[in-house]
């Protein structure tokens with residue numbers, strides 16, 4: 001079937017995928033019919049990622065990314081290095097993937113969407129895709145991405161995922177104030193992510209009429225199950 005999406009950066013994009021509105025695969029492959037030129041996706045070398053594990057086609061620090069996002073991604077990683085935060089980067093993946101989104105609900109369960117993933121436009125990267133809870137170990141890095149025009153997927157239950165919210169053609173190193181402001185924003189976004197997950201669990205346990213204490217330990221088990229389930233799902237992100 002055909003879909004149409006008004007992309008915040010590119011305008012109306014028309015795409016096609018196999019299936020019907022009622023019956024299609026989560027993350028189905030898409031073909032872009034109009035509104036986006038894939039030739040804008042070009043390789044960029046991120047020196048800080050040489051020697052760090054890459055997946056989904058990322059090798060020796062080479063990323064496929066929309067050319068208008070190159071400068072700001074380069075600056076993200078030079079800032080991460082300057083701030084001694086590269087120790088929190090274990091793996092990088094998921095740049096180009098022509099498919100539908102693969103969203104998660106607040107419980108970390110897989111849900112479906114007919115909207116195209118930003119990985120299809122080469123404007124999204126996934127950091128630490130194998131870490132628990134959809135990559136929550138990215139939390140110490142998020143403010144740097146925010147300061148350089150990226151959105152953080154923690155706001156939609158996918159903390160491994162960072163995507164370009166606005167192109168910055170001539171990025172400048174963020175000021176101390178800007179970094180501090182983004183740190184507070186990231187910390188709030190992360191807290192909301194954790195609360196959503198916890199809140200949902202508590203309410204489902206209450207409806208099952210079990211005590212809070214028993215419920216909490218039950219949720220811990222659920223956490224483990226979820227992380228196990230996601231462990232091998234390298235590209236499990238919108």
Ligand SMILES: [Zn+2]
Nearest residue numbers: 094126161237
């Ligand atoms: Zn992603």
